[in-house]
Amino acid sequence: MKFTNLLAGAALMFASTAVIASPMNIGGVVWDPDTETNLPSIKDFAMHGSIFETALEGFTPGQIITGQGKAERINFSTNNESSFCPGCELTFTFSMELVNASLTDFAFKDLALNFYIDTSPDFTGSDDGTSDDGVLWLSLALNPANFLTGGGTNIGTGSDIGTGGGVLDVIGGLAMGHFDSNGELFGGDMVLSSSFQPLPGTNLLSGTFDLTGKSIPEPASLALLGLGLLGMAGARRRKA
Ligand SMILES: [Ca+2]
Ligand SMILES: [Ca+2]
């Protein structure tokens, strides 16, 4: 086989991996973008899980809320951890700073949300090192055009019940290139929503979260590299 043919073959392989959608395996987290049918067609990634967080104490701006949790579903309606994270766990930690709040609403800034994958599944729900061990899988921050906002009842009292959310940008981690779609409001990448209520017997709040976005099978740079190789192969062939 001629070198030019080999080159063309390699370029075709690159080009095809760039367009074949599923399933994806990014650092051990596996999902099939084609299985998500409940979302608008522009989205094909839906994560759902548990969240535990500290509660506001009154409405004084500058308070830092921290929390942690675990992904329990990806593109599925019930817990499918054993499918999307076989032999591993995908957990997260977050922090954010209060801008303002009342009994019925709130706004936070400087949200930092980091997902970690590790192969010793032992998440306890607490801030004890089981939520941020392993490899940084995805790092997110609030899109600068918005705050994390929401509302409910008894906000700031310790008996807080409510929901909140915002548009996020991916800013780091193993999977960053696979979610950097700029396809959400404000040119953001993913949408976060969450619920919270008192966790009995503690001074914490607990709830669930949903994180949605668009999967990108290969980072744009790899797809471009594939196209570049195709072009080179074509040019060599014409020359020959
Ligand atoms: Ca662990
Ligand atoms: Ca862990």
Ligand SMILES: [Ca+2]
């Ligand atoms: Ca982006």
